[in-house]
Amino acid sequence: MNILPLLASLEPDPQNTWAPVLLLIVMAVGFAVTNIAASIIIGPGRTGKGKEETYESGMVPIGDTRKRFNVRFYIVAMIFLVFDVEIVFFYPWATIFPDAIAKGTSSGLLLVEIILFVVILLLAYVYAWGKGVFQWD
Amino acid sequence: MSLLSLLLPELILIVAASGLLLLGLSNKVASRRLAPVVAMLALIVTFCIQIYRVKAGGGPTQHDTFGGISRDGSIYGTLRIAEFAQYIKLISLGIGILLTLLAWPTNDDATGNSALHFGHDAGEFFALMLLSLTGLLLVAGANDIMLLFLGIELASIPTYIMVSVSRPLPVAQEAGVKYFFLGAFAAAIMLFGFSYLYGTTGATNLYEIMLNLHPKDASGIIDWGTRITLTPWQSLAVLMLVAGFAFKMAVVPLHFYVGDVYQGAATPVTAFLSFVPKASGFVALIKLLFALGGPNWLLPEPIVRANGTGLLWVLAILTMTVGNVLGLLQYNVKRVLAFSSVAHSGYMMAALAALATSQFVSPASNVKTTGLQAVLFYLAAYGIMNIGAFGVLQLLSARDGKDSAETFEDLAGKGRHHVSLALSMAVCCFSLTGIPLTVGFMGKLMIIKPALAAAIAKTPVGMSSVRPAMTWLVVIIMINAAISAAYYLRIVATLFLRSEEHAHPATAPHAAPHPAPRPHPRGHHLADHAHPVDPLFTRHTMPILLAVILSVAGTLLFGMIPSATELLGNGVQSAARIEGDIPQALPGLSDKAVAASK
Amino acid sequence: MNSIASILALSVDAQTVPAVLFYLFAGISAASALGVVLSRNIVRTAVCLLFTLVGVAGLYFLLESEFLAAVQLVVYVGGTLILIVFGVMLTSKSPFSRFEPKAGEVVVAIAACIILFAALVMAIRSADFRPQTLDTTQKYPVVALGQALLGDYLVPFELASVVLLVVMIGAAYLAKSRKRDDKRAVARGAATLSQKARQWS
Numbered sequence: 001m002n003i004l005p006l007l008a009s010l011e012p013d014p015q016n017t018w019a020p021v022l023l024l025i026v027m028a029v030g031f032a033v034t035n036i037a038a039s040i041i042i043g044p045g046r047t048g049k050g051k052e053e054t055y056e057s058g059m060v061p062i063g064d065t066r067k068r069f070n071v072r073f074y075i076v077a078m079i080f081l082v083f084d085v086e087i088v089f090f091y092p093w094a095t096i097f098p099d100a101i102a103k104g105t106s107s108g109l110l111l112v113e114i115i116l117f118v119v120i121l122l123l124a125y126v127y128a129w130g131k132g133v134f135q136w137d
Numbered sequence: 138m139s140l141l142s143l144l145l146p147e148l149i150l151i152v153a154a155s156g157l158l159l160l161g162l163s164n165k166v167a168s169r170r171l172a173p174v175v176a177m178l179a180l181i182v183t184f185c186i187q188i189y190r191v192k193a194g195g196g197p198t199q200h201d202t203f204g205g206i207s208r209d210g211s212i213y214g215t216l217r218i219a220e221f222a223q224y225i226k227l228i229s230l231g232i233g234i235l236l237t238l239l240a241w242p243t244n245d246d247a248t249g250n251s252a253l254h255f256g257h258d259a260g261e262f263f264a265l266m267l268l269s270l271t272g273l274l275l276v277a278g279a280n281d282i283m284l285l286f287l288g289i290e291l292a293s294i295p296t297y298i299m300v301s302v303s304r305p306l307p308v309a310q311e312a313g314v315k316y317f318f319l320g321a322f323a324a325a326i327m328l329f330g331f332s333y334l335y336g337t338t339g340a341t342n343l344y345e346i347m348l349n350l351h352p353k354d355a356s357g358i359i360d361w362g363t364r365i366t367l368t369p370w371q372s373l374a375v376l377m378l379v380a381g382f383a384f385k386m387a388v389v390p391l392h393f394y395v396g397d398v399y400q401g402a403a404t405p406v407t408a409f410l411s412f413v414p415k416a417s418g419f420v421a422l423i424k425l426l427f428a429l430g431g432p433n434w435l436l437p438e439p440i441v442r443a444n445g446t447g448l449l450w451v452l453a454i455l456t457m458t459v460g461n462v463l464g465l466l467q468y469n470v471k472r473v474l475a476f477s478s479v480a481h482s483g484y485m486m487a488a489l490a491a492l493a494t495s496q497f498v499s500p501a502s503n504v505k506t507t508g509l510q511a512v513l514f515y516l517a518a519y520g521i522m523n524i525g526a527f528g529v530l531q532l533l534s535a536r537d538g539k540d541s542a543e544t545f546e547d548l549a550g551k552g553r554h555h556v557s558l559a560l561s562m563a564v565c566c567f568s569l570t571g572i573p574l575t576v577g578f579m580g581k582l583m584i585i586k587p588a589l590a591a592a593i594a595k596t597p598v599g600m601s602s603v604r605p606a607m608t609w610l611v612v613i614i615m616i617n618a619a620i621s622a623a624y625y626l627r628i629v630a631t632l633f634l635r636s637e638e639h640a641h642p643a644t645a646p647h648a649a650p651h652p653a654p655r656p657h658p659r660g661h662h663l664a665d666h667a668h669p670v671d672p673l674f675t676r677h678t679m680p681i682l683l684a685v686i687l688s689v690a691g692t693l694l695f696g697m698i699p700s701a702t703e704l705l706g707n708g709v710q711s712a713a714r715i716e717g718d719i720p721q722a723l724p725g726l727s728d729k730a731v732a733a734s735k
Numbered sequence: 736m737n738s739i740a741s742i743l744a745l746s747v748d749a750q751t752v753p754a755v756l757f758y759l760f761a762g763i764s765a766a767s768a769l770g771v772v773l774s775r776n777i778v779r780t781a782v783c784l785l786f787t788l789v790g791v792a793g794l795y796f797l798l799e800s801e802f803l804a805a806v807q808l809v810v811y812v813g814g815t816l817i818l819i820v821f822g823v824m825l826t827s828k829s830p831f832s833r834f835e836p837k838a839g840e841v842v843v844a845i846a847a848c849i850i851l852f853a854a855l856v857m858a859i860r861s862a863d864f865r866p867q868t869l870d871t872t873q874k875y876p877v878v879a880l881g882q883a884l885l886g887d888y889l890v891p892f893e894l895a896s897v898v899l900l901v902v903m904i905g906a907a908y909l910a911k912s913r914k915r916d917d918k919r920a921v922a923r924g925a926a927t928l929s930q931k932a933r934q935w936s
Contacts, residue, residue, distance in 0.1 A: 085895075086899065092877050114885075116896075123159070368858075370861065
């Protein structure tokens with residue numbers, strides 16, 4: 001099936017920029033649904049006690065998969081989130097910085113501003129490090 | 138003024154806090170001893186800068202603004218540090234100094250004092266304290282809802298941690314967690330409100346919001362004389378914002394956390410909680426009301442109705458009454474002070490409620506000027522007199538001799554051994570009640586003044602009278618002052634009249650239903666010897682004693698010496714002129730405003 | 736092949752595609768938000784929340800604020816949600832912990848929701864949002880955002896970093912392996928407490 005003409009017919013129309021997105025969503029959902037439906041319909045339905053067991057590299061599974069997690073994971077996730085937010089703030093800065101260099105206007109000031117931003121968070125990092133947050137035990 | 142010098146106090150505090158954080162990495166006793174010194178130095182330096190700036194303040198044209206890399210020539214940026222902000226900053230820093238004294242780690246290994254046990258976290262603790270104060274300073278200077286929100290959060294988030302850090306006890310952890318979750322919920326509601334405010338006015342700058350809310354003619358001249366009508370959406374925004382601020386101020390429907398959190402936190406942290414978040418809430422509320430009402434304080438419908446009642450009126454009455462009645466029912470002195478702090482928020486709300494009615498009375502100026510002045514004065518007065526009460530609690534030891542006093546049983550009969558301390562407590566309690574010759578009396582007087590002025594003022598033709606609403610307000614303030622006298626005098630009476638033998642747990646009727654959580658200090662105990670009388674002047678009590686002395690001195694000075702009161706009054710007067718310098722049409726903004734109105 | 740293309744191109748005109756996408760994303764958000772509230776299983780609730788957040792991100796894309804949409808995906812879907820799932824995994828005693836609200840709680844919650852909903856509907860019916868004029872000259876709206884953040888909003892921008900610093904201190908405090916004496920103190924405190932409780936009961 002040649003999809004190129006289809007895409008070509010959609011692309012040049014600036015009014016229709018959302019059509020490919022819709023098409024992609026429809027295709028993605030359709031693909032998933034089709035596969036699941038097909039495997040239910042076509043696939044052999046032979047099940048049994050042994051087949052429904054968890055596969056644990058040939059070992060007999062012990063206990064439940066869902067256990068309480070170590071609180072460390074939470075801390076790491078929390079620190080990740082803090083730096084995640086920081087990265088988000090970087091992005092707008094990065095978009096204007098090259099332009100400022102090109103124009104030669106206030107690029108130094110911009111650099112200072114972002115360095116200040118980073119230094120404060122670096123301090124947080126140093127503090128967390130010093131407090132042993134990154135030690136697993 | 139450049140941005141750096143404009144934000145000098147905040148920058149000093151942030152740099153000091155950063156240094157304290159790094160200091161917190163060390164576990165040495167010396168670094169723990171150094172931490173409060175660094176914090177105190179930073180606060181004193183900023184306080185001096187603030188004194189200088191308030192003195193140099195000058196007329197309304199000399200305000201400092203920051204437009205940054207200015208947007209369309211607008212003269213009002215995210216910050217506007219005029220007299221109002223300078224005043225708030227001054228009192229916050231002054232009270233911050235007293236709060237630092239209360240939290241001074243005085244025991245032998247510098248892990249805390251008689252009431253506070255932060256262990257090795259001295260550096261962090263003081264860093265958080267400074268950052269919280271920085272948040273309050275930024276709230277005072279904020280002229281943009283983004284900065285306002287971030288400032289309120291910066292003032293609040295450290296307090297959540299401080300509550301948990303303050304003592305290694307399950308109650309403190311519980312208090313911290315409770316405070317954090319409820320605070321986060323309140324912040325979410327507040328942010329929701331801010332987003333609607335932005336959505337309906339198209340601006341984040343408080344001045345632009347004010348301009349967009351008010352009608353203007355074709356040439357961009359804004360009509361400050363018309364009372365605006367809020368759309369339902371805007372009303373919803375205002376309601377949510379007031380709810381968010383109400384949590385910080387501990388105003389009644391959102392006061393429920395106060396008892397547990399104030400009791401669970403160590404006493405110095407409780408003192409901190411009763412001032413910093415409250416002040417940030419009130420400052421933010423005043424800024425919001427100013428944006429809604431304009432320079433003439435013509436506040437719109439849900440806030441105040443034509444007969445003088447309205448949101449502020451209801452909140453004021455509820456807060457005063459509920460706070461005082463709950464205060465009567467407590468057996469733990471810290472809880473008494475917690476609910477009295479709710480009641481004091483109610484008094485300040487009453488002044489704002491009176492201010493809101495100024496538009497319905499004939500000489501509006503009288504009500505208008507005294508209303509805002511009353512809030513600003515009371516904020517300072519409450520901050521000063523409250524610290525003394527908490528300080529005395531810290532200095533008196535509990536009945537089991539291990540920790541500082543918290544319950545009435547702990548206080549019983551202590552006045553006989555520590556006359557000076559008990560007298561200090563009496564002064565603070567009298568002041569909190571509003572008995573003459575104290576700063577609390579002057580505060581109450583100023584709170585009643587606008588309401589009374591509105592109650593006796595003439596009603597302009599064609600308007601309904603606010604007299605009944607305001608008369609009721611005055612009467613209820615009086616009744617509440619009387620109720621509060623009951624539990625404040627109970628504290629004083631317990632100190633002097635009850636005997637210590639009487640306070641045995643088996644015979645104390647109040648102790649039975651609530652077993653008091655008793656913190657267990659690490660390190661040196663203030664009073665772990667059998668002799669009941671603790672020496673008053675020791676190395677372990679000095680900083681706290683100094684805070685109490687300063688607080689009592691301030692309470693009496695501003696209450697008795699007319700020139701001192703006048704000094705504070707003058708500061709308040711110039712701070713209350715927050716409407717003084719609004720041009721009729723802002724340059725640069727007027728074109729935009731005209732375009733928006735067309 | 737061409738015929739399919741032309742049919743598709745004809746049937747999807749400029750208005751309908753965004754409209755269809757809007758209803759798709761809004762529907763996903765609303766349905767999974769209902770799922771968050773109604774599901775009794777805490778893990779399912781978290782998964783439903785994932786779809787709510789993704790739907791909102793889709794709405795942001797439709798409103799052509801790509802940056803906000805990316806933030807929504809990176810911070811909320813990629814970060815906060817993980818945090819919530821971790822929170823579930825390390826706090827719940829049983830992996831299948833369920834919400835069992837009491838009848839009274841359900842009534843109160845429904846009442847609160849109805850009041851809020853009514854208020855919102857009332858407000859929406861009289862909505863007078865002032866649409867901010869979009870700067871169409873910028874090819875990338877993020878540039879305008881960057882200029883605003885590092886220009887007019889410099890103070891809030893830097894302040895955000897300070898707030899993150901405070902959050903980090905809180906996280907470090909949580910994570911800090913409590914010192915041995917701290918643990919002893921907590922144990923002592925707890926012992927004193929229970930002793931007091933016995934004494935007074």
